[in-house]
Amino acid sequence: MIVHSIKALVFMLIWLSAASVFAQSREVSIIYPKDHAVVNDKVNLVLDPTEIPYFQVFVGNTGYPIVDTSAGRHAYQGLALKPGINTITVKVFTLSSDPNREELVPVASREISVFSKAGLFKKGDIPPDFTEVLFHSREREISCSGCHPLEVDEAALTTPDSSDEAICSGCHRTLPVGNNVHDPVAVWKCSACHDPELYPVKYQFTRHDPWKLTKNILPVLTVKKNNARVPGLKDRERIVVNLDYAQGPGIKKLKVLIKIPKGARYVMGSAVLGGQPKEPRNEGDDLVWEIGNRGTNFSENLSYMIRKEKGSSAEDPDVRVTYTAGKNEIARNFMSNTPVKSQQILEATCKNCHKGVTGGKFGHEPVETGHCNLCHNPHASSSPSLLREPTWLLCTECHADKASGIHVLVGTGNEPSHPTRGPQDPSQPGKQFSCVSCHNPHSADSKTLLAHNKGSLNELCQMCHQK
Numbered sequence: 054m055i056v057h058s059i060k061a062l063v064f065m066l067i068w069l070s071a072a073s074v075f076a077q078s079r080e081v082s083i084i085y086p087k088d089h090a091v092v093n094d095k096v097n098l099v100l101d102p103t104e105i106p107y108f109q110v111f112v113g114n115t116g117y118p119i120v121d122t123s124a125g126r127h128a129y130q131g132l133a134l135k136p137g138i139n140t141i142t143v144k145v146f147t148l149s150s151d152p153n154r155e156e157l158v159p160v161a162s163r164e165i166s167v168f169s170k171a172g173l174f175k176k177g178d179i180p181p182d183f184t185e186v187l188f189h190s191r192e193r194e195i196s197c198s199g200c201h202p203l204e205v206d207e208a209a210l211t212t213p214d215s216s217d218e219a220i221c222s223g224c225h226r227t228l229p230v231g232n233n234v235h236d237p238v239a240v241w242k243c244s245a246c247h248d249p250e251l252y253p254v255k256y257q258f259t260r261h262d263p264w265k266l267t268k269n270i271l272p273v274l275t276v277k278k279n280n281a282r283v284p285g286l287k288d289r290e291r292i293v294v295n296l297d298y299a300q301g302p303g304i305k306k307l308k309v310l311i312k313i314p315k316g317a318r319y320v321m322g323s324a325v326l327g328g329q330p331k332e333p334r335n336e337g338d339d340l341v342w343e344i345g346n347r348g349t350n351f352s353e354n355l356s357y358m359i360r361k362e363k364g365s366s367a368e369d370p371d372v373r374v375t376y377t378a379g380k381n382e383i384a385r386n387f388m389s390n391t392p393v394k395s396q397q398i399l400e401a402t403c404k405n406c407h408k409g410v411t412g413g414k415f416g417h418e419p420v421e422t423g424h425c426n427l428c429h430n431p432h433a434s435s436s437p438s439l440l441r442e443p444t445w446l447l448c449t450e451c452h453a454d455k456a457s458g459i460h461v462l463v464g465t466g467n468e469p470s471h472p473t474r475g476p477q478d479p480s481q482p483g484k485q486f487s488c489v490s491c492h493n494p495h496s497a498d499s500k501t502l503l504a505h506n507k508g509s510l511n512e513l514c515q516m517c518h519q520k
Contacts, residue, residue: 080161080163081100081143081162082100082101083099083100083143084100084193085097085098085099085186085188086098086141088165089168090167090168091170091183091184091185091186092134092167092169092170093134093171094430095131095132095133095228096134097129097130097132097224097225098110098141099127099128100143102122105122105145106122107119107121107122107146107157108143108144109144110141111141111143111144112133112140112141113140115133128224130225130226131227131228131230134169134171137168137169138167138168138180139167139169140164140166141164141166141167142162142163142164143164145162146160167183168180168183171441187257188254189203189255190254201223201224202220221241222241225243228433229432229433231430232434232435233433233435233436233437233439234432234433235431238432238433246431250302250378250379263298263299263302264296264298264387265297265299266294266295266296267295268293268294268372268387269293270292270293272287272290273289273290288361289358289359289360289361290361291357291358294354295354296309296354298351299349299350301350301378302379303349303378303379304376304377306345306346306375306376307344307345307374308341308342308343308375309353309372309374310336310372310373310375311357311371311372312340313338313339313359316363317359317361318359319335319359320360323356324355324356324357324358326344327353333357371386371387372387373387399426400420400422400424401423403425410495410496411496412496413495413496415496415498415502417493417495417496417502427441428441429441444487444488445474445488448487448494455488458475459472460472460473472486473486473487474487479516480517490504491504492504
């Protein structure tokens with residue numbers, strides 16, 4: 054109670070001084086989103102609470118109710134955006150200086166542009182002057198943590214008894230909107246999909262990979278007259294490995310394991326780690342370097358020499374690392390002949406529960422590229438299967454040539470004659486006919502993604518059109 058009283062007093066003092074602050078600055082400080090930021094279909098607008106007595110937000114021509122910050126509010130949740138560029142305007146007001154007039158007087162205004170990427174796949178690229186700026190960066194959370202609990206503990210990861218007890222609901226109450234709610238969202242089990250230990254931005258489905266690894270295989274050189282370096286022992290090679298790690302969780306117990314190619318052996322005394330001699334130990338076919346604890350940013354360089362016997366394998370040795378990050382024990386295998394790629398975290402997250410959706414030989418492009426949320430709202434929707442729109446409307450956004458409503462067959466007068474919506478679906482009683490009556494939206498064994506595991510169009514047609 055004391056904490057709440059202190060906060061209320063602080064906000065009241067802020068509110069009383071806000072008019073004079075604006076009289077001097079006339080600036081509107083928007084903490085989030087940033088101007089020319091890339092966001093999703095909804096965004097929370099967060100203002101600097103020390104400067105604003107009353108404010109109102111407009112998205113295009115749509116105005117939201119005026120907010121009185123003396124009650125402790127300095128944000129507006131769930132601003133709805135259309136795909137593409139949106140204009141957000143913030144207007145700031147103070148009370149009239151005339152004691153006989155109880156009205157709000159506008160004192161400042163600011164306009165920013167954001168780009169909503171939701172629902173866009175083939176409609177157009179993100180403009181080059183718009184960049185993705187995610188909210189939960191470590192730096193941004195420092196300024197918010199004085200008033201908002203942002204550190205997720207074990208108790209917060211359990212299912213709360215009500216939304217008031219869920220750490221995420223305070224700022225994201227507007228997310229589960231619709232008749233159909235994703236199961237984890239219904240109980241505010243946000244951590245089922247959003248990882249609080251992600252770097253560099255918590256919770257987000259970022260493709261950032263803190264690791265970068267390079268490995269080179271060099272000939273062994275010797276020095277002859279005039280300090281000229283020339284190829285030396287032809288049966289020996291020097292392996293040089295560089296490990297770079299940036300903006301990742303703090304690492305402990307780091308080990309590097311490199312497999313020796315078949316028919317080759319390590320040359321004792323040839324290993325160097327960070328410019329200093331460092332002998333690895335042998336574990337079967339692996340050379341193992343115990344590097345130890347490292348921080349969130351570091352670089353390591355190691356090299357060693359191998360001697361190749363006659364007929365030895367030319368296969369490049371793999372590089373593996375094991376380490377502890379937070380409470381997780383992690384093992385990464387960097388294939389030497391394959392570039393390190395960023396993880397498709399969104400796709401991997403969805404597959405944890407929705408197994409088998411990519412089991413076919415051919416995949417739908419959004420699924421193949423890990424963009425499940427182009428078609429599905431991962432929180433809630435008014436459409437079945439959490440679709441962002443009813444099936445036919447959603448499909449024809451990308452497949453506009455099918456929007457005429459007729460498809461597949463050529464009838465009299467060379468006009469297509471098969472509808473894509475309207476009648477009842479003969480193969481699924483009680484459901485209306487739509488694109489998914491004939492096509493699997495995720496994957497299938499046919500190139501045209503035919504539904505019901507049918508390998509040919511003829512087989513599919515016979516489900517409704519018996520001979």
